[in-house]
Amino acid sequence: MAPPRKHDTDVILDAARTLVLRDGPRAAGVAAIAEASGAPVGTLYHRFGNRNGVLTAAWIRALERFQSGVLAAAETEDPLEAAVGMTVAGVAFGREHLDDARLLLDLRPSDLLDGPDKEFQDRLAAMNAPLIEQLRRIAAGIYGADGPRELDAVARAIVDLPYAALRRHARAETLPDWLEADIAAAARTLLTS
Template sequence: MGRPPRHDADRLLDVAAGLAATEGPGGVTMAAVARGAEAPSGSVYHRFPTHPALLAALWLRSVERFQAGFLDALTAPDPGDAARAAARHVVAWSRANPTDTTILLYGAHDFGADAWPDEERDRLARANRGVARAVRALAGRLGDTTAQGVDLVRLATVDLPYSLVRRHRGRRLPRHAEDLVVHGVSALLDL
């Protein structure tokens, strides 16, 4: 039985995330990750064969972590509760995960999404389609599947809480932030 790797992919991505949060996407280089992890550069290249592959893995890990809770919130049996829970999740998750939030606030394009390997670009597209389907399904549960109805649900559950998180970028979100987005969702969706 072999020994576990000293520099596994998650550890390297943790270092990359820290670099992204403090220096921005441009600070995430293969050499900087190796230095930060005190790993030989070969360990980084073994896990991530190219710089775009590293950036894709970093972005996808953050977005998938976020989307898992968001999608779970949308499954609440009562559609009004689902909308409120989804909006609350955006703020609560952002408060609990400031490094991942900083990464997501930059956007995939800032992490070179156009140069990502096809498989990772497809993975992001699938994840985003899953969120879009879940938002459409919630709009249907709320009784309005028109384009305007779906846009309203997206505004309430994604755009409103995201704008509050963005406004507090780099600062601690206020304790009342979740309550604000819940009130906003209730008002926008007339719940």
């Protein structure tokens, strides 16, 4: 049995995320992340390989947190309720993990990394596949088809609406209490009009 890790991965990733959000991606070098997290430089190289590995792990962790809530909300059979739930879950993610939401809102992988590699692109495509499958299911259930126009209509509600709301409020200390209710009503209106 391996000994427990001395330096918690989440602490390291939180430190990297904080550096990126506060000072920009170039400020998040391995030495700076090590200093901010309290983990030795060697630990970061051993666990993540290099700077790209740490920043990739921080970005992927944020995306996984987002997707887990959104996909859980999609599990209801009614396509309209699944869509509304996914939309609200996107905002709830921002409420629960505001710094992760800021990371995903502010930075694309190409902003963070020195050239995302094919392995990263393949992983991202695999992570997004279940979401795209749900968008297709919802489009077919609400509109009777999952063509480009129907998918675009569903994406406006499930993707664009919470993204815009989170972007608007991401710099506040907390999100407004009423945001989920307003987003749910707006999504329902978009999808049924």
